Amino acid sequence: MGQGKEKIREELLKKLEAFRELGINPYPNRFKVSHTIGEVVERFREETDTTALKAAGEFTLAGRMTSLRLHGRISFAHIRDYTGSIQILMEQDVVGKDLYNRVFKKLDVGDFLGVKGALFRTRTGELTLHVQEVTLLSKVLRPLPEKWHGLRDVELRYRQRYLDLIANETSRRVFLLRSKVIQGIRDFLMGKGFIEVETPMMQPIPGGAAAKPFVTHHNALDIDLYLRIAPELYLKRLVVGGFDRVFELGKCFRNEGISTEHNPEFTMVEFYMAYADYMELMALTEELISGLARGTLGSEEISYGGQVIDLKPPYRRITFKDALLKVGGVPAEVIEDERNARVYAREMEIEEEKLTTHGKILGEIFDKRVEPMLLQPTFVYDYPLDISPLAKCKEGDPTLVERFELFIACKEVANAYTELNDPLDQRKRFLAQIKERAKGDEEAHRMDEDYVRALEYGLPPTAGEGIGIDRLVMILADVPSIRDAILFPTLRPERG
Numbered sequence: 001m002g003q004g005k006e007k008i009r010e011e012l013l014k015k016l017e018a019f020r021e022l023g024i025n026p027y028p029n030r031f032k033v034s035h036t037i038g039e040v041v042e043r044f045r046e047e048t049d050t051t052a053l054k055a056a057g058e059f060t061l062a063g064r065m066t067s068l069r070l071h072g073r074i075s076f077a078h079i080r081d082y083t084g085s086i087q088i089l090m091e092q093d094v095v096g097k098d099l100y101n102r103v104f105k106k107l108d109v110g111d112f113l114g115v116k117g118a119l120f121r122t123r124t125g126e127l128t129l130h131v132q133e134v135t136l137l138s139k140v141l142r143p144l145p146e147k148w149h150g151l152r153d154v155e156l157r158y159r160q161r162y163l164d165l166i167a168n169e170t171s172r173r174v175f176l177l178r179s180k181v182i183q184g185i186r187d188f189l190m191g192k193g194f195i196e197v198e199t200p201m202m203q204p205i206p207g208g209a210a211a212k213p214f215v216t217h218h219n220a221l222d223i224d225l226y227l228r229i230a231p232e233l234y235l236k237r238l239v240v241g242g243f244d245r246v247f248e249l250g251k252c253f254r255n256e257g258i259s260t261e262h263n264p265e266f267t268m269v270e271f272y273m274a275y276a277d278y279m280e281l282m283a284l285t286e287e288l289i290s291g292l293a294r295g296t297l298g299s300e301e302i303s304y305g306g307q308v309i310d311l312k313p314p315y316r317r318i319t320f321k322d323a324l325l326k327v328g329g330v331p332a333e334v335i336e337d338e339r340n341a342r343v344y345a346r347e348m349e350i351e352e353e354k355l356t357t358h359g360k361i362l363g364e365i366f367d368k369r370v371e372p373m374l375l376q377p378t379f380v381y382d383y384p385l386d387i388s389p390l391a392k393c394k395e396g397d398p399t400l401v402e403r404f405e406l407f408i409a410c411k412e413v414a415n416a417y418t419e420l421n422d423p424l425d426q427r428k429r430f431l432a433q434i435k436e437r438a439k440g441d442e443e444a445h446r447m448d449e450d451y452v453r454a455l456e457y458g459l460p461p462t463a464g465e466g467i468g469i470d471r472l473v474m475i476l477a478d479v480p481s482i483r484d485a486i487l488f489p490t491l492r493p494e495r496g
Contacts, residue, residue: 008143015106016139022102026139031114034060038083044119044127053119061086061129062114062137064166070105076128079113087128088115094132103136110140110166158483158491174477175487180296181473185249185269188288194245194271199234201227201251207451208232208390210443211254214264227253230466232390235272236419237454239462247271249469260481261411264490267469276463277418278402282379285406285414285465286313289377289472296476304409304478307375315377315406323380324362328369335362356441359384374407381405389429389445391417409475416465423455 019026040059047053063079063086073092078085092100107113114135122128145156145167157164157171164171186196204223206213208230218225231248238246249269256262273281293300293311300312324330334344338358345355350364362384370380381404382394391401402418420426429445430452436444473485483489 005143009141012108012139012141012143015108016141018106019103019136019139024103024136026136028135028137031062031135031137032060033062033114034058036083037061037063037079037081037086040119040129041084041086041127048121048125050120053121056119058116058118058132059129060114060116062112065107065109065111065113068107068109073100075100075104077107077113079115087122087126088113088117088131089122089128090131090134094130095134099134104134107136108140110142110144111136112138155491158489159494161487171484174473174479174484177296177477178469178473178485181292181476182249182267182469184292184295185288185467185469188291189245189247189269189271192245192284194247194273195243197235197238197243197246197248198250199228199231199238199248203228203234205446205448207445207448209252209254210387210389210445212256212442214253214255229254230268231270232464232466233448233451235270236459236462236464237451239272239274240454240457240459244274244460245272258490260483261471261474263470263482263486266482266486268466269469270464270466272419272462272464274460274462277461278381278404278416278463281416281463281465282315282317282381282404283313285379285416285467286315286377288467289406289408289413292472293476302476302478304475305480307409309376309409309475311377311408315379317379317381319382320362320366320380320384320400321382323370323378324366327373328366330365330369334365341365353440356436356439357386359386363387371407371412372410374410377406377408379404379406386432388417389433390420390426392420392422393425411471411475412468413471413475414465414467416463419459419462419464421455421459421462423452426455427452 016026040061044053044056061079063081065077066080066085067078069076075090077088077090079088090100090104095104114137115129115131116133117129117131120128120130145163157168190196202216202225204225206226206229209232211229213226213229216225216227230252235246235248247269250267251265252268253265255264258264290300290311290313293302300310302309302311318327321335324335325332333340338361341358341361342355345361345365348365348368350368354364355361382400383403385393385399385401388401388403391403394400394402404416405412406414420429430447433445434447437446470482470485474482477485479485
């Protein structure tokens with residue numbers, strides 16, 4: 001803390017002690033409000049009649065003081081809670097000279113107040129609470145950032161999100177939007193007959209995605225456990241058990257790099273639907289995402305990074321192969337021949353360790369050539385078998401699987417497939433993944449004998465999908481980094 005801020009803190013501490021000497025508890029245990037500020041503002045938004053406002057009676061509100069203007073015997077301030085902000089008026093002749101001078105005039109921007117009074121409108125038309133009683137609820141001991149003009153230090157915004165939320169209306173809007181998105185997803189899926197379940201965060205075998213896991217150790221059992229990279233294999237066990245439509249909304253963890261689109265701890269919704277295939281999930285996904293846009297933003301047409309994105313169905317659909325050819329401009333001989341693909345990938349400076357199979361090479365080429373071109377919502381479907389070990393083969397072409405990914409604003413938002421339900425085929429694919437791990441692919445799947453056993457009891461035809469909540473919120477909120485959509489993103493520890 002700089003010398004200037006430290007001096008301010010010393011002054012605030014003196015005020016704290018002065019309140020205590022007056023017999024005022026600066027941190028009372030409780031304060032009962034009658035309404036939220038937002039309820040009051042909304043209820044009387046159009047009311048201008050003085051008599052009607054007075055007849056509404058008294059309101060008891062509470063919030064953080066965000067401004068203070070002292071004018072001799074009267075003073076104006078604003079207080080804000082999580083629902084909104086309202087102006088308050090304090091008059092010495094109303095609350096008493098002693099309270100006004102010894103208490104109210106010693107308050108600071110940032111203090112939490114409880115106030116009681118009646119409503120009126122000022123000469124400028126602003127809805128205002130005429131305070132009859134005021135209570136200090138929490139005394140601020142540090143100066144707030146930049147006198148409410150905004151917290152612009154990006155690193156500080158992420159490390160001290162509480163300051164960011166105090167100072168930046170944009171950040172508050174993003175995280176209120178995030179809450180609405182999550183609630184909207186729950187309501188949508190439950191309305192379609194899905195039930196919400198919970199599966200283990202710590203798993204003996206990490207599965208359901210190609211990713212490096214975080215590892216921990218359970219002392220009592222003396223075994224290593226892994227933070228889940230996906231809930232997929234547990235959710236499909238539940239479909240085997242007879243829960244035909246299930247979903248889980250929660251945290252997943254992948255021990256990978258950090259970027260504007262990746263955080264090691266992220267939020268995902270996964271859902272599984274028996275007696276459906278990946279094509280049916282495309283229609284369901286369009287309905288879900290367009291509905292979320294309408295419900296949270298009021299329109300299916302949104303702006304992201306200065307570009308207009310139309311989320312109204314139907315979305316563009318293109319096969320993985322055609323996306324490489326027509327969107328990425330990748331030569332046909334690269335798609336058809338592994339040797340040509342390796343040469344092409346090396347020319348693109350793709351890391352050598354990623355060139356393990358033809359399908360994986362094409363996947364890396366896709367990430368560089370195609371994904372940056374997919375601004376408008378696009379379903380890319382029918383992926384190579386060797387990059388989709390849990391998906392069902394496409395009928396008529398065993399080299400492909402019934403899988404799609406949804407891209408919006410050049411970002412992968414969803415991944416889905418018709419689930420592989422043949423236990424013998426699943427075992428073969430797990431064994432192939434083990435060979436890939438032996439060659440050095442740390443992200444390859446591991447053998448899960450219990451999951452194969454579950455499949456042997458019968459998994460009906462099923463389609464499943466995962467949607468990244470953080471990226472979806474990024475797009476709907478029009479923010480450039482995933483850290484802007486996560487309240488407490490993963491950061492390096494502060495230097496002492």
